[in-house]
Amino acid sequence: MKTAISSWMLFRLLFQPGAVFEELSDTRPDPHVVFFKYVIWLALAPPVFAFIGASSFGWRIGAETLLYVSGDGLAVISIAYFFVLLFGFISTAVIAQWMATTYGARHSLGIHFALVTII
Template identity: 30%
Template sequence: MLLNHAFGLFKNPDNEWAEIRKEHAPPRRLYVAYVFVLAAIGPICAYISTSHFGWTVGNDRLIKFTEISAMQLSILTYLAILVGVFALGYAVNWMAKTYGAREEQVPSNGIALASYSCTPLFLAGFALLYPSPWFNVIIFMIAACYGAWLMFDGLPIVMGIPKDQALMYSGALLTVALVILVSTRVGSVILWNYGFGPVYQNG
C-alpha cells in the first residue's frame, strides 16, 4: 500500500526509496492513493481551526474566518498543493537528463520522488489544528528541512545518479520549489482581489 511509504520514509529512508524505485507506481495511481489523501490533511485542519477554534496575536481578540471563507481558502490551498507537487515532479523529470539520470526509462519516478519528499509537509498539516502562527511556522520549517533532506537522499536511489550529482540536482529542485511557492503567494493575492480573500467572523 502506498501510504505505508509515509512511515517508512521516517523509519528507514534508504530502504524505502529503493522500494519506491522498484514499485514504479503509475502517476495517476500515486496521486489518487497518496497525494490526494495526504495533501488534504493541512487544508482540512486549517478549515477546522480557522473557522471553529480561531487564533490570537498578542493580546488581541480571538480571530476566526467565516465557514464559507475558510472552506474557499482550504479548497484553493488544496488545489495549489496538488499543482505544486505535480510541477515539482515535472521539474524532476525535465532536469533528469542534465544530471545523468536514467529517467527516460521510467517517467513515473519524478512524480514519485516529488510526492514522497513532500510527505513531512503533508503530515505537518496536523499542526494547523493548533492555530498559533509561531508554532505553525516552526513545525513547517522543520518539515520543509526534512523534506529537502529526503529529496537529497532519494535522488541517487530513485533517479539512478551518482551521489556527487545529487547535491546540484537537489539544489536546482529546491530553487524550483521556491519559485512554485512564490507563484502560489502571488496567485493568492490575485485571487483575493477577485473576492476570494478571508472574511472574518464578527464578535
C-alpha cells in the same frame, strides 16, 4: 520490478530511509495511481485541518483578539489552499522530470510523482 508503491513505504521512511529509496529506485509506478491513491489524500489533510482549526479556534495573527472568518470564507480559503498544494506538487514533479535528463536519471513521470510524494 514492482509497478506500484506501497502505503507501508511512507511509514518506513521514518526509520529506514535508505531502504525506502532503494526500493523506490526499483519501482515503475504509474503517475495516475500515485496521484489518485496518495497525493490527493495527503494534500487534502492540511486544508481540512486548517478549516477545522480556524472555524473552532480562530486565528491570532499579530492581534490581541482572535480573528474569525465566516464559514464560506474558510471554505474558499481551504479549497484554494488544496489546489495550491496540488499545483506545487505537480510543478515540483514536472521540474524534477525535466532535470532528470541533465543528471542521467529516469525520465518517467511516475517515478518523480512517487519521489515527491515520499519526500
